[in-house]
Amino acid sequence: MGDIEPIRRGPAPLSPHPTPAATPAPALVRFDRRELDRILDLYGRMVAAGEWRDYAIDFLKDKAVFSIFRRSFDVALYRIEKDPKLARRQGAYSVVSQTGLILKRGHDLPRVIAVLEKPLKAIG
Template sequence: MGTVTPFPLGAKPNQIGFDRLELTRILDLYGRMVAAGHWRDYAIELGRDAAIFAAFRRSAERPEYRIEKRPALRQKQGEWALIGEHGAVLKRGHDLGPVLAPVERRLMKLIEE
């Protein structure tokens, strides 16, 4: 007979990830930026401390924006961060919507042009 391994309750997960609603919201923005002709590629990194979505204008350069989810900062600055191309934190918050707002505004400017 097999050995039963107990489910580790309260243990820290080995990998941080995006839930379905978060990923849907991020990919919706990504799709609209692709349709506007601005972004061409993306990458997702799931690690022990953070989940990162990086959006690229071209695949051979630094990401234009990184959207990071760091649950360890949930009680402090907020678990979400929008990081620019040069590594500066552009927006930080507890909810994903306000953190994505600068990119949404940029999308509106791209569509108007």
């Protein structure tokens, strides 16, 4: 009968090591709803035209990236990037090609992604 430990009441003892939940996660850069609406509108039109087939979204601590693929297993054809550190300088938004060439950079997302629009063709 001497082997039974008494029931302890009260708060649990604090651990000297912080738990993973106790450390705050780093803030991630994200596209807001308005930005995603613009990007997905363009993406939907290009899918309907048969140009693009897949996409991926990455939220990193320094930038947000919307990658566009011609086929699911290919390298990204284009990347639409949002980098807030460049917002006061060249502009937070940029479109980067598959080779890493920056096609357009600026402060206004619709103008930046307009570089990916296909020109209208005359039917005649």
